[in-house]
Amino acid sequence: NAGVMQNPRHLVRRRGQEARLRCSPMKGHSHVYWYRQLPEEGLKFMVYLQKENIIDESGMPKERFSAEFPKEGPSILRIQQVVRGDSAAYFCASSPVLSGSNEQFFGPGTRLTVL
Amino acid sequence: EDKVVQSPLSLVVHEGDTVTLNCSYEVTNFRSLLWYKQEKKAPTFLFMLTSSGIEKKSGRLSSILDKKELFSILNITATQTGDSAIYLCAVDLIQGAQKLVFGQGTRLTINP
Numbered sequence: 001n002a003g004v005m006q007n008p009r010h011l012v013r014r015r016g017q018e019a020r021l022r023c024s025p026m027k028g029h030s031h032v033y034w035y036r037q038l039p040e041e042g043l044k045f046m047v048y049l050q051k052e053n054i055i056d057e058s059g060m061p062k063e064r065f066s067a068e069f070p071k072e073g074p075s076i077l078r079i080q081q082v083v084r085g086d087s088a089a090y091f092c093a094s095s096p097v098l099s100g101s102n103e104q105f106f107g108p109g110t111r112l113t114v115l
Numbered sequence: 116e117d118k119v120v121q122s123p124l125s126l127v128v129h130e131g132d133t134v135t136l137n138c139s140y141e142v143t144n145f146r147s148l149l150w151y152k153q154e155k156k157a158p159t160f161l162f163m164l165t166s167s168g169i170e171k172k173s174g175r176l177s178s179i180l181d182k183k184e185l186f187s188i189l190n191i192t193a194t195q196t197g198d199s200a201i202y203l204c205a206v207d208l209i210q211g212a213q214k215l216v217f218g219q220g221t222r223l224t225i226n227p
Binding site for chain 1: 119121149151156157158159160163203205214215216217218219220
């Protein structure tokens with residue numbers, strides 16, 4: 001059973017370009033979470049999705065950021081018109097159908113660098 | 116605002132030493148507390164704690180939760196250089212949506 005897959009692992013963008021980060025959850029997992037980690041900081045929650053639904057996006061910046069988890073295919077975190085402050089590691093995690101606990105399994109992350 | 120605070124932020128010890136990492140929290144609707152180890156990439160799961168006073172052990176690592184005083188500790192005995200990593204504490208909240216609130220992490224360095 002492959003773990004959580006993220007791609008690309010490294011992404012370099014110039015200011016004003018768009019960044020698309022992909023996450024494939026573990027097999028059998030229907031819940032996806034995106035976190036952002038700035039240098040020397042802990043992970044900060046961004047958004048929680050189930051298939052075709054955004055459940056909680058309270059950690060997402062109001063502008064330029066969006067996320068989706070379509071019926072088929074990976075979850076996508078999209079950042080439009082990137083700025084230098086968007087440079088960070090973006091981690092995706094997945095968990096199975098809720099069972100009273102919430103052990104989340106993390107992917108290897110995408111390191112976004114904005115020039 | 117829900118908050119998780121870890122201490123120390125950074126710790127350097129010699130191989131063979133025992134270390135204790137601390138995690139305190141102020142959250143509403145606590146469900147469980149989780150510890151992760153982060154090396155160069157994905158945080159890997161260590162422990163999930165839901166009840167006070169019950170120690171969880173895995174090899175040289177152990178952890179315990181105190182829900183009255185709102186903290187947890189992670190102990191590592193007979194440390195090895197491979198234990199060098201950032202250790203993250205996170206709290207899982209009971210609310211409509213599931214999300215983890217993370218502390219800032221403790222960077223542990225084990226010198227040979």
